[in-house]
Every structure is written in C-alpha cells, then in structure tokens.
Amino acid sequence: MSGGVDSSVVAGLMAREGHEVIGVTLQLYDHGNATSRKGACCAGQDIHDAKRVADKLGVAHYVIDSETRFKQSVMSVFADAYAQGQTPVPCIACNQHLKFGDLLEMARDLGADALATGHYVRRIEGAAGAELHKAVDESRDQSWFLFATTQEQLDYCRFPLGDFASKSEVRSLASEMGLVVAEKPDSQDICFVPTGSYAGVVQAFRPDALEEGEVVSEGGHVLGRHQGIARYTIGQAKRLPDKAAHMVVKSIEPATRRIIVGPRGAESRMIKLRDVNWLISPGELRATVKLRARDSLRASNIYPDGRDATLELDEPAIAAPGQAAVFYEGSRILGGGFIV
Amino acid sequence: MIYLDANATEPLRPEARAAVLSALDQGGNPSSVHQAGRAARKVLEEARERVAEFANARPSDVIFCAGATEADALAVHAFGANRPILVGATEHAAIRAAAPCAITIPVRANGQADMVALERLLVVHPDALVCLMAANNETGVLHDIEIAGKLCSNAGALLHVDAAQAIGRANQNWLALGAASLAISGHKFGAPVGAGALITRPGLDIQPLIKGGGQELGRRGGTSALPAIAGMAVAIGAAYPSEQIATWRDEIEAFCCAHGALAIGATAPRLPNTTCLALPGVRAETQLIALDMAGICVSAGSACSSGKVAASHVLLAMGLEQLADQAIRVSLPWNAEASMVQKFQSAYANMASRLAKRDSIGLTTADHCKDPICLK
Numbered sequence: 001m002s003g004g005v006d007s008s009v010v011a012g013l014m015a016r017e018g019h020e021v022i023g024v025t026l027q028l029y030d031h032g033n034a035t036s037r038k039g040a041c042c043a044g045q046d047i048h049d050a051k052r053v054a055d056k057l058g059v060a061h062y063v064i065d066s067e068t069r070f071k072q073s074v075m076s077v078f079a080d081a082y083a084q085g086q087t088p089v090p091c092i093a094c095n096q097h098l099k100f101g102d103l104l105e106m107a108r109d110l111g112a113d114a115l116a117t118g119h120y121v122r123r124i125e126g127a128a129g130a131e132l133h134k135a136v137d138e139s140r141d142q143s144w145f146l147f148a149t150t151q152e153q154l155d156y157c158r159f160p161l162g163d164f165a166s167k168s169e170v171r172s173l174a175s176e177m178g179l180v181v182a183e184k185p186d187s188q189d190i191c192f193v194p195t196g197s198y199a200g201v202v203q204a205f206r207p208d209a210l211e212e213g214e215v216v217s218e219g220g221h222v223l224g225r226h227q228g229i230a231r232y233t234i235g236q237a238k239r240l241p242d243k244a245a246h247m248v249v250k251s252i253e254p255a256t257r258r259i260i261v262g263p264r265g266a267e268s269r270m271i272k273l274r275d276v277n278w279l280i281s282p283g284e285l286r287a288t289v290k291l292r293a294r295d296s297l298r299a300s301n302i303y304p305d306g307r308d309a310t311l312e313l314d315e316p317a318i319a320a321p322g323q324a325a326v327f328y329e330g331s332r333i334l335g336g337g338f339i340v
Numbered sequence: 341m342i343y344l345d346a347n348a349t350e351p352l353r354p355e356a357r358a359a360v361l362s363a364l365d366q367g368g369n370p371s372s373v374h375q376a377g378r379a380a381r382k383v384l385e386e387a388r389e390r391v392a393e394f395a396n397a398r399p400s401d402v403i404f405c406a407g408a409t410e411a412d413a414l415a416v417h418a419f420g421a422n423r424p425i426l427v428g429a430t431e432h433a434a435i436r437a438a439a440p441c442a443i444t445i446p447v448r449a450n451g452q453a454d455m456v457a458l459e460r461l462l463v464v465h466p467d468a469l470v471c472l473m474a475a476n477n478e479t480g481v482l483h484d485i486e487i488a489g490k491l492c493s494n495a496g497a498l499l500h501v502d503a504a505q506a507i508g509r510a511n512q513n514w515l516a517l518g519a520a521s522l523a524i525s526g527h528k529f530g531a532p533v534g535a536g537a538l539i540t541r542p543g544l545d546i547q548p549l550i551k552g553g554g555q556e557l558g559r560r561g562g563t564s565a566l567p568a569i570a571g572m573a574v575a576i577g578a579a580y581p582s583e584q585i586a587t588w589r590d591e592i593e594a595f596c597c598a599h600g601a602l603a604i605g606a607t608a609p610r611l612p613n614t615t616c617l618a619l620p621g622v623r624a625e626t627q628l629i630a631l632d633m634a635g636i637c638v639s640a641g642s643a644c645s646s647g648k649v650a651a652s653h654v655l656l657a658m659g660l661e662q663l664a665d666q667a668i669r670v671s672l673p674w675n676a677e678a679s680m681v682q683k684f685q686s687a688y689a690n691m692a693s694r695l696a697k698r699d700s701i702g703l704t705t706a707d708h709c710k711d712p713i714c715l716k
Contacts, residue, residue: 022629027648047648060632063648064625065665109626109695110633
C-alpha cells in the first residue's frame with residue numbers, strides 16, 4: 001500500500017471479498033521534510049494516508065523499512081547503469097527485488113495465500129498456469145514494467161485493477177469506500193526523483209557519470225563537449241553541441257566518456273537481450289515487441305539463447321541499452337529481456 | 341489480545357485512573373486566583389510533593405512537563421548550553437536528538453556504559469553534561485549510575501539520568517547517587533500519557549524551553565496537565581511485583597532461547613520485565629507481524645512514529661550488527677498474568693518453527709552459546 005488510490009482500492013476490494021487483509025507499505029527512501037510533494041510514492045504523508053485507509057477498511061497495516069535494499073538494488077543500480085552508458089528502468093528493478101522479491105517472500109513467511117498489488121495488469125488463469133496480460137485500460141497498462149515477473153511469482157500474485165475500464169472507475173470506487181485518497185494525484189515519473197531531474201541521484205552515487213567529456217563523430221572528429229554521459233541515451237538529439245545539430249547519439253563509451261554521434265538513423269534490426277524472463281517455454285517465435293514503456297508494438301522474430309536472446313525486427317528501430325524489450329502475443333506477455 | 345509491550349506504555353493503574361477522573365471532575369486551572377484555582381493548585385502541589393518525596397528531592401525542584409522526551413530536552417537545554425555533552429551510545433532518541441553533536445560514551449558488549457571510557461572522557465571534558473539512562477528501553481540493561489555519579493561528581497560534571505523505564509521497576513535513589521537531574525514519564529509506570537517531570541538537585545539554574553505564562557516557577561510555561569499529573573503522583577509509589585515479573589520474564593527467555601532465540605544483554609543487570617530476543621535470520625518486522633496476527637503485542641528496537649522498524653542503534657552500539665534488525669522486545673506489564681506467558685510462548689514457538697532461518701547469516705545457537713554476552 002503506497003498510500004495512493006490504486007493500492008488502497010485493492011486493499012478495499014480484498015477486504016470486501018472477505019479475505020483477511022494485511023496491508024504493507026514499503027518505506028523505500030526518506031524524503032526528509034519534503035513529504036508533501038504531490039504525486040510521489042511512499043514518503044511520510046503517503047505512509048500516513050496508507051494507515052488512514054487501513055484504519056477505514058479495518059485491516060492491519062505495517063511499514064517495512066526497505067531503504068537499504070532500495071538504495072542497493074534500485075538507486076545504486078540505476079546510477080551504475082547510467083555510468084555504463086545505459087538508460088535504466090528503475091521501476092522494473094523495484095518490482096523484481098522489492099515488490100515481488102522481499103515483499104512476496106514476507107507474505108509467504110506470514111502464511112498469506114496471495115500478494116495483491118495495485119498494478120494495472122491482468123493475471124488470467126490459463127491452461128498451463130497463470131498468464132500475464134495487459135490491463136483492459138491500455139492507457140494505464142503497466143505490463144511492460146512487470147515482464148520480469150517469474151511464473152512462480154505470477155502464480156502467487158493478484159492484480160485486481162487490471163480489469164477496470166478506467167482510472168476514474170477506480171477513483172469512484174475509492175470514494176464509494178470512503179477512502180481519503182480518492183482524489184489524490186497519480187504518482188508520476190520515477191518516485192525517488194521528485195524534481196524530475198535524475199542527475200541529482202546519479203551525482204550522489206556515480207559522480208563520474210556526470211563528468212565532462214567529448215562529443216565525437218563516427219569518424220572520430222571532436223564536435224564539442226558534454227556535461228556527463230548520464231544525460232544521454234541512444235537516439236537522443238537534445239543537448240548536443242552546435243556542430244552536432246541534426247545528429248543523434250549513436251553510442252556511448254563509458255571508459256573514455258565519449259558520446260558518439262551521427263546522422264539520424266540510429267535504428268537497427270538485430271537487438272541483443274540479456275536476463276530474459278520467459279512466461280512460456282522458450283523457443284524461436286514470432287511476436288510483437290515493445291522496446292520502451294510507451295512504444296508501439298513491433299513485429300519481430302525472437303531467437304532464445306540460454307539466458308539471452310536476439311530480436312530480429314521486421315523494421316529497424318532505436319533500442320537503448322538498459323531498457324526492456326517485452327514480447328507480446330495480443331494482450332499476453334510471453335517474456336522479455338533487457339536490451340544490451 | 342496479549343499485551344507485552346509495557347516499555348511502550350504501561351497499562352493504566354486503577355488508582356491512577358481514579359485520581360485522573362477525580363481531577364477531571366474537579367476542573368480548575370492551578371494558576372487561577374479564585375477558589376476553583378486554589379483547589380486545582382492544591383491537587384497540583386500535593387502531586388509535586390509526592391513525586392519529590394519519591395525522588396528524594398525538594399518539591400520546588402520538580403518541574404512538571406509533558407513527558408520524559410520534554411524533560412530530557414529541557415535538561416540538555418538548561419545544562420548543556422555551555423558545556424560539552426557526553427551521551428551514552430544506547431540513549432533514547434529523546435536525548436540523542438536533543439544533543440545531536442554530543443560525544444558518545446561507548447557501551448560494553450553487555451550493553452552497560454563503559455565507565456573506563458567515561459572516566460577518560462571526563463579528563464578531557466571535566467565540566468561536561470553527561471546523559472545516561474537508568475534503564476535501556478530496548479534491552480532493559482541498567483547502567484551503573486552509582487559509578488557514573490561518582491565519576492561526574494569527582495570531575496565536576498553534571499549527570500542527567502533518563503529514568504523513564506526504571507521508575508517502579510528498578511528504583512534507585514539517583515539524586516543521592518550523584519545525578520543532577522532525572523527525567524520521568526508517567527505512562528511508563530501506569531499513569532496516563534501526557535505528564536512527566538524533570539527533577540533536579542537544589543541550586544541549578546533552569547532556563548525554560550517554553551516561557552509562556554511562567555508556570556512551574558518560570559521553568560516551563562503552559563497550563564499544567566493536572567489530571568495526568570495527579571495520576572502520575574499516585575502511580576509513582578505503587579507496588580510492583582518485581583520478583584514475579586522477573587520469574588516470568590526468565591521463563592519466556594529460556595523458552596525462546598530453546599526455540600532458537602538469542603537473549604540480548606541478558607548477562608547485565610536488567611529491568612525485571614524486559615527481554616530483547618533476536619531470532620537470527622528473521623527480520624524483526626516479520627516477527628512483529630506474525631506475532632500481531634497471533635494476537636500478541638510486542639515491539640522491535642526503534643519503531644518511529646510511522647511504525648517503520650529500523651535497525652536498532654542499541655544493538656549496533658553493542659556490536660551486534662548481524663542481529664540489529666532481527667530483535668524484538670518483550671516487556672511484561674505490571675499486571676501480567678501467567679496465562680499471558682503461556683500464550684506468548686505458544687505463539688513464539690509457532691512463529692520460530694515457521695520462520696527461523698538461522699543458517700542465512702551463518703550463525704547458530706550453538707556458536708552463540710559460547711558467547712556469554714549474548715546468550716543466557
């Protein structure tokens with residue numbers, strides 16, 4: 001229970017169905033006094049809200065200190081990825097290590113039958129076990145962020161919000177339940193980057209990723225300087241020096257702190273993936289893939305190779321290392337991996 | 341519900357409740373000049389006399405306030421303004437937050453303040469304000485206030501003793517032992533929450549934190565919380581079944597240790613009602629939730645107001661890094677009963693058999709048995 005409307009409604013729904021509900025809030029980081037910022041999750045005000053919701057619903061509520069774990073498994077990894085020239089997705093790491101890692105383990109330890117969360121995805125019982133599907137409301141769909149959920153985790157989880165037609169339905173259910181958070185703003189962006197600028201986090205963990213370096217053409221000519229490789233992602237056209245106007249980032253070299261730019265067209269058809277999670281038995285297949293959270297679906301052949309895989313896209317596309325490539329068949333997630 | 345969290349707050353004693361109700365019914369502001377005010381003032385001053393008598397202090401040296409946190413803050417404010425401050429490593433946040441830049445007095449592995457270290461520190465800082473708690477809230481470990489008092493008196497330092505957990509359970513004549521001031525809190529010994537006191541030896545200058553209307557002889561402004569104070573004055577002298585409580589505590593401790601727990605600070609002199617039990621490999625939060633689901637109220641180290649459980653600074657100071665986030669505190673209330681002990685033990689055994697993952701940190705009970713500090 002983050003203290004937001006979604007997980008609050010989930011707690012309410014579970015209580016309404018007659019389950020014994022244990023509400024848990026993960027304290028992920030300490031915002032100090034900046035606790036009342038709208039739209040960020042799990043700061044002081046949010047814990048307070050979660051408790052008020054639990055009180056209203058008459059369910060137990062606990063706060064789990066996950067600050068150290070979050071720092072190690074999410075924030076530090078986030079900064080390291082930037083320092084390696086990648087573009088990380090911290091929400092995936094958080095889901096993997098905290099929500100479906102530590103929290104799920106605690107739920108099992110306590111003898112709970114299931115872990116219910118406020119994610120907008122659907123879990124559909126299929127012939128061969130639980131399947132992970134996009135939310136009914138595609139504008140809210142979070143399935144891309146949950147691709148790393150294992151079959152075992154999926155079997156144990158419940159996602160009641162995936163079937164809602166819209167967020168406004170969730171909000172009106174929250175008001176009907178009398179929850180104080182019914183009108184609370186949605187959380188946005190990355191929760192631990194309240195100002196929207198992630199450079200501060202990178203600065204704290206990996207100041208080297210914000211040191212100056214050269215912007216170089218593919219032919220090796222220095223075109224200007226940049227203020228840190230962490231500010232760039234593959235395909236980016238912004239923040240390039242004048243001499244590199246109309247060009248895009250082709251690659252990032254962390255060791256030399258060089259940003260290599262070239263004419264538009266950083267696209268490629270063959271994309272390597274690592275740490276692939278399969279929700280079907282792995283095998284060569286044809287599916288649609290999504291290379292960013294808000295990307296369109298692209299037709300592709302997928303060739304598994306142990307923990308890795310290679311995509312062969314029908315049409316070339318920009319793929320940023322550190323982002324995820326998630327495989328869909330219709331609304332169903334078949335698997336996914338991190339772009340190398 | 342089985343309530344074993346007396347160190348958070350003791351259940352209200354009936355005699356305190358009666359005194360509270362009587363003061364509530366009577367009403368009146370002790371500062372008023374009319375008869376209602378005089379009647380209220382009489383209750384207030386009688387309460388002050390009782391508290392003073394308990395602490396072997398003069399009534400005029402009892403400053404009523406909201407609780408021990410305020411009393412600690414007032415002591416640090418009044419005595420620490422122009423002195424270096426030395427603070428025990430296991431002090432409560434009430435002291436640590438009031439003196440954030442203080443020098444730390446280390447504790448020994450059993451949780452008691454290291455008096456050799458204090459003596460050395462006093463050589464460098466003879467005019468210090470020294471803050472040591474009589475009894476630790478997490479482990480129940482008692483500091484040796486007698487020695488600390490002598491060291492401070494010899495050096496010319498002032499000793500402030502936070503006695504919040506010790507009143508009733510491990511009374512001592514702290515002022516006679518050399519303490520310059522004492523912090524107490526009514527709800528830790530069966531009075532309602534909302535009243536406490538800073539009690540000093542004669543002749544100390546106290547500049548207030550809150551000036552207000554000059555109440556408490558100008559040392560703490562604000563209308564006195566008369567009902568809570570009246571309850572505190574009655575509860576402070578109440579009988580406490582120390583031996584029976586200690587017997588049950590020891591039973592609980594032996595039982596839990598037989599089920600994989602390690603008793604922290606058990607070799608030191610302790611409060612009779614407190615045991616700090618680590619279950620290696622199992623996070624304190626998980627233990628708390630599992631026990632709460634079984635109807636048992638206990639707590640862990642340093643729960644903040646949000647309920648978040650952080651690694652215990654007390655265990656860290658005792659050198660128990662591996663266990664600092666795996667210990668719970670069981671503290672029996674003054675009105676404990678044998679049936680509570682049975683029910684707790686059965687819930688604990690159930691939890692421990694389900695959750696114990698001792699191997700996960702490479703510690704075994706057998707290993708720790710060799711360590712006299714940690715295991716009974």
